[in-house]
Amino acid sequence: MEQHPATPSSADQPIEVQVHASPKFWPFVLTFLVIGALVGLIVGLVGEPSEEYSRASASGFFAMFCGGLGVGIGAVVYVIVDRVTMRKSSNHLAVPLAEDTDSSGPQG
Template identity: 45%
Template structure:
């Protein structure tokens, strides 16, 4: 077996974590629990709704001699899709605000054991 080289960097030995010894085992921590909606489903639903409204309005409106119904639907889909995204964002903000008002305060107790950090 080779002996360690003298010029090799020395790695200090790791001391055990003493953070768990400083606090009592059953110390409770105050936490706020709230449900938060996901942002992208609101945006996606708004965009889809806007495009559907554009298609319905393009094919139920009066026809044009200059433009086909498909080109009118595409043109309206851009603007109604953007408007739908805006409506979806506003709906998300409202849902998030309602979720923040329904937040509850509670206490959490840290776990000691094999699954504890």
């Protein structure tokens, strides 16, 4: 069996790990989706009415289009924030805990 190079040969030796706070992806994307959809709705309702389309269909179109743009912008903002927080990472020593010899769980 081959041992991973990052793991020490002894279970008592500390391991050096890199720690950084990473943002969550879905809150970024969903927030920008909602903001984009709201902007699209406002554009559709405030704009001049068309003879070919109703206000509701124009508002729905703009909400979908701007929501899609919001998803793209949110993903780009997430990548930028993730790269900035990765630069602020730090190295720490992780000390392995002693493993429990009884793995069958609590007995009662």
